Amino acid sequence: xxxxxxxxxxxxxxxxxxxxxxxxxxxxxxxxxxxxxxxxxxxxxxxxxxxxxxxxxxxxxxxxxxxxxxxxxxxxxxxxxxxxxxxxxxxxxxxxxxxxxxxxxxxxxxxxxxxxxxxxxxxxxxxxxxxxxxxxxxxxxxxxxxxxxxxxxxxxxxxxxxxxxxxxxxxxxxxxxxxxxxxxxxxxxxxxxxxxxxxxxxxxxxxxxxxxxxxxxxxxxxxxxxxxxxxxxxxxxxxxxxxxxxxxxxxxxxxxxxxxxxxxxxxxxxxxxxxxxxxxxxxxxxxxxxxxxxxxxxxxxxxxxxxxxxxxxxxxx
Amino acid sequence: xxxxxxxxxxxxxxxxxxxxxxxxxxxxxxxxxxxxxxxxxxxxxxxxxxxxxxxxxxxxxxxxxxxxxxxxxxxxxxxxxxxxxxxxxxxxxxxxxxxxxxxxxxxxxxxxxxxxxxxxxxxxxxxxxxxxxxxxxxxxxxxxxxxxxxxxxxxxxxxxxxxxxxxxxxxxxxxxxxxxxxxxxxxxxxxxxxxxxxxxxxxxxxxxxxxxxxxxxxxxxxxxxxxxxxxxxxxxxxxxxxxxxxxxxxxxxxxxxxxxxxxxxxxxxxxxxxxxxxxx
Numbered sequence: 394x395x396x397x398x399x400x401x402x403x404x405x406x407x408x409x410x411x412x413x414x415x416x417x418x419x420x421x422x423x424x425x426x427x428x429x430x431x432x433x434x435x436x437x438x439x440x441x442x443x444x445x446x447x448x449x450x451x452x453x454x455x456x457x458x459x460x461x462x463x464x465x466x467x468x469x470x471x472x473x474x475x476x477x478x479x480x481x482x483x484x485x486x487x488x489x490x491x492x493x494x495x496x497x498x499x500x501x502x503x504x505x506x507x508x509x510x511x512x513x514x515x516x517x518x519x520x521x522x523x524x525x526x527x528x529x530x531x532x533x534x535x536x537x538x539x540x541x542x543x544x545x546x547x548x549x550x551x552x553x554x555x556x557x558x559x560x561x562x563x564x565x566x567x568x569x570x571x572x573x574x575x576x577x578x579x580x581x582x583x584x585x586x587x588x589x590x591x592x593x594x595x596x597x598x599x600x601x602x603x604x605x606x607x608x609x610x611x612x613x614x615x616x617x618x619x620x621x622x623x624x625x626x627x628x629x630x631x632x633x634x635x636x637x638x639x640x641x642x643x644x645x646x647x648x649x650x651x652x653x654x655x656x657x658x659x660x661x662x663x664x665x666x667x668x669x670x671x672x673x674x675x676x677x678x679x680x681x682x683x684x685x686x687x688x689x690x691x692x693x694x695x696x697x698x699x700x701x702x703x704x705x706x707x708x709x710x
Numbered sequence: 711x712x713x714x715x716x717x718x719x720x721x722x723x724x725x726x727x728x729x730x731x732x733x734x735x736x737x738x739x740x741x742x743x744x745x746x747x748x749x750x751x752x753x754x755x756x757x758x759x760x761x762x763x764x765x766x767x768x769x770x771x772x773x774x775x776x777x778x779x780x781x782x783x784x785x786x787x788x789x790x791x792x793x794x795x796x797x798x799x800x801x802x803x804x805x806x807x808x809x810x811x812x813x814x815x816x817x818x819x820x821x822x823x824x825x826x827x828x829x830x831x832x833x834x835x836x837x838x839x840x841x842x843x844x845x846x847x848x849x850x851x852x853x854x855x856x857x858x859x860x861x862x863x864x865x866x867x868x869x870x871x872x873x874x875x876x877x878x879x880x881x882x883x884x885x886x887x888x889x890x891x892x893x894x895x896x897x898x899x900x901x902x903x904x905x906x907x908x909x910x911x912x913x914x915x916x917x918x919x920x921x922x923x924x925x926x927x928x929x930x931x932x933x934x935x936x937x938x939x940x941x942x943x944x945x946x947x948x949x950x951x952x953x954x955x956x957x958x959x960x961x962x963x964x965x966x967x968x969x970x971x972x973x974x975x976x977x978x979x980x981x982x983x984x985x986x987x988x989x990x
Contacts, residue, residue, distance in 0.1 A: 411831040422847050532728075536972035538923055540930050541946065541964035548953050548960070648836030652927055667931060670846040682843045686835045 398698055405694065412686045413467065417460050420679050472680035477672050482680035485665060490684075492661035495566060495573075496653065497646040499581035504588025505639060509628075511589070512596025516604065517623060527593060534590025539649055543583040543656035550579065563660055580657040584649050588642055595638045599631035633704045640696015644689040722984045729980015735973025742786055743793040750783035754940045763956040773958040775949060781959060784940040785966050791941050792970065795852060795934075796921035799859035804914055806860070807867025808906065812898055814868070815875035826872065832865040841924050845933040855934045859921050870913050874906030908985040915981055919974030926967045942967045 438446070447453050454462070466473070472482035515527040550556050566573045603609060604627065612622045651663030658664075662681060669677035742749060751771070758778035766773040772782040814825040832840065841858045848854035878884055879902065887901050928934035929943030937944050942963040949959035 407827075408831070408834055411827075412834050415831055415835075416843075419844060419847055422844075532972060532975065533968070536919075536968050536975055538926055538930075538964070538967055538971070540927065540943075541967065544946065544950055544953065544960055544964070548957060552954055645836050645838075648839040648842075651839065651842060652931065655931060666842070670842075670933070678843070678846060682835075682839065685839055689836050689839075690834050 394701065397701065401694055401697060405690065408690055409687060412690070413464060413683060414460070416679055416683050416686070417463060420675060421456070423675065467683075472683075473676035475669070475674050475677045477669075477674045477677075482676050485677060486662065486680055486684050489660060489662045489665045491565065492563075492659060493647065493650050493654070493663060495577060496580055496584065496650050496659070496661060497643060499577055500584035500588055500646050500649075501639065501643050503581055503585030504592050504642070507585070507589035508592025509596050509635065512593040513600060513623060513628065515593065516597045516600035517619075519601065527597070531590040531593045534586045535594075537587070539583050539587060540652050540656050542586060543580065543653055546579045546583060547656070576659075580653050580659055583656070584646055584653050587649075588646070591638060591642060592635065595634055596631060599634045600627055603627050603630050633700065636700050636703050637696060640693060640699060643696070644692040647685050647689055647692075726980045726983055728976045729984065732973050732976025732978070732980055735969055736977050739789055739970050739973055740793065743790040746786045746790045750780075750786045752780040752783040754784045754787035755779065755938050756783075763952065763959070765956070766958055772962050773956065775945070775956070775959050776952055781962055784945060785942070785962060788940040788942045788945060788963065788966065789970070791852070791935055791939060792922055792925055792967075795856055795859070795925045796918050799856040799921050800863065800914060800917045802856070802860040803863035803917065804867050804910065807864040808871035808903075808910060810864075811868035811871025811873075812875045812902060812906070815872040815879060816894070816898055816902065818879075822872075826868075829865040829868045832862070837862050837920070838924065838927060841928065842931070842933065845928050850933050850936050852935050852939075855925055855928055858928070859924050862924070863917050863920070866913060866917070867910070870909050871906055874909060875902045878902055878905045912978055912982045912985060915974055915978035919971045919978065922967065922970050922974065 444453075452459070470483050472486075474480065475482055475485055478485065511527045511530075515524045518524050563576060564572050609622060609626055612626050617626075647662075650661060651666060653659075654661040654663040655667055662685065666678065666681040666685075668674075669681060756779060758774065758780075761770065761774050761778040762776055764770050764774040764778070770780050770782070772780075772785065775781055775784070810825060810829070814822040835843070841862045844858040844861055845854055848857060875898075884897060884901050887897055892901070925934055925941070926943035926946075929941040930947045932944070932947070934943060935941040937948070946960055946963040946967075949956070949963070953960045
């Protein structure tokens, strides 16, 4: 197992390299002059000034050279400076990251907390009104775009309850945990609903696959109670596909957070990316995309490792 | 073999209630998109300043927006935009992806390895993030939205094409065709590709659902279709500030997106049950 984990960690290196190459190349697709894209079009540059800046940023060198310079800097944590705030890109990212992580974890908690129990209920009472209700919820939950769900939440809360979930300044978890959780609940629920829907579907079908198997019949015939069978026999085995899905989807929450943070005006990584895009702050866009992709890969790796723990039938040598 | 599943598959799809509902929703969506001019009561961008934010009623069936534009007409033309982007991007992704996948598997060896590692790299990004990134770099607009969606979905089709080709590449009927003198193109086109049709059809349906969602999301964030062209995502986004005054301007586009996605999801599930029991 240790060797497997070590090997998986080693495969991270080429993947991360690849990500950096993809991002680097896509950034070169920016139409027009890179210099004016980098410093903004409001400056009228003479040809000499533009050439000097090009030399300064290394844009007169060949692509592989540019990549090498950029990569060696990035490996030392230097992703350049945001042209709008003048701050180092990495510092900006790290200051916004905790919120996005909290949102993703909170949403995962909601997704798993709703998805697994409802999926189990739905599978054990197949065909009942509970099952039909749960399946309809899953279908709608997967079809409803998060920006629509979030907007509806805001509408209902402000019109019928009289609170604006995004009014007032955002407070971090450390400053005021209770207020923070209040602010984060609906954004997390918005992300969590779609998540719960797919967890529920996977749980249900994984349970149904097992429900007629021999070991369940054996358990039943030796007189075990139904809850025990469900908990320690069925769910144990159904957990394997669920873990794969949760790991995979938890990574997607980083992407989904972009939209939800925008809807609820939360100052997280996604919102940083969107404002960097609208301000054409390319160093920041590049840094944020790489950062999110790295985390996505890491989460998927953890999911893979968790999968091997949950499934003793698989032994990686 | 193709003829047979086409006939029986269709009947079985009709017996599968969720597939049937999906087929119905998709048919409505496509019909509305095609006959937009006939169905819409107003041109989508025609403003009636005196009728701003009219609630749903006899003239404006689903209400009017902040410029007094008929919401229903804009939704109808929005369906056309959404379908156009989704179909073009998925067609491009399917064509390019399946070709790459088939070729990689057919050639095999080092090229296969290199091609598939490059394809794998695109999986290292959350899909919506990659689409957002590409759309942001290229700038807003319909063409760029199509490119962004196609690039993100290409690797999935490459895997589908490759898997199908690997599955049959070394089977006797392919050897037989080869020994009868079939060229590479004929082998791939006539013998290997047909084996991939079922998974490709299922994947195309699901890809369309995702493409509709992504187009709406990008337009919602201001990175998709440029206003005033009616796009469901940007209609919803622009109306958010008016939600308390005119909730219908937000709810209607939201429901339109939801039912379009639901339709393709249901149809995709139904098709998968019917065409490819292995994939369940």
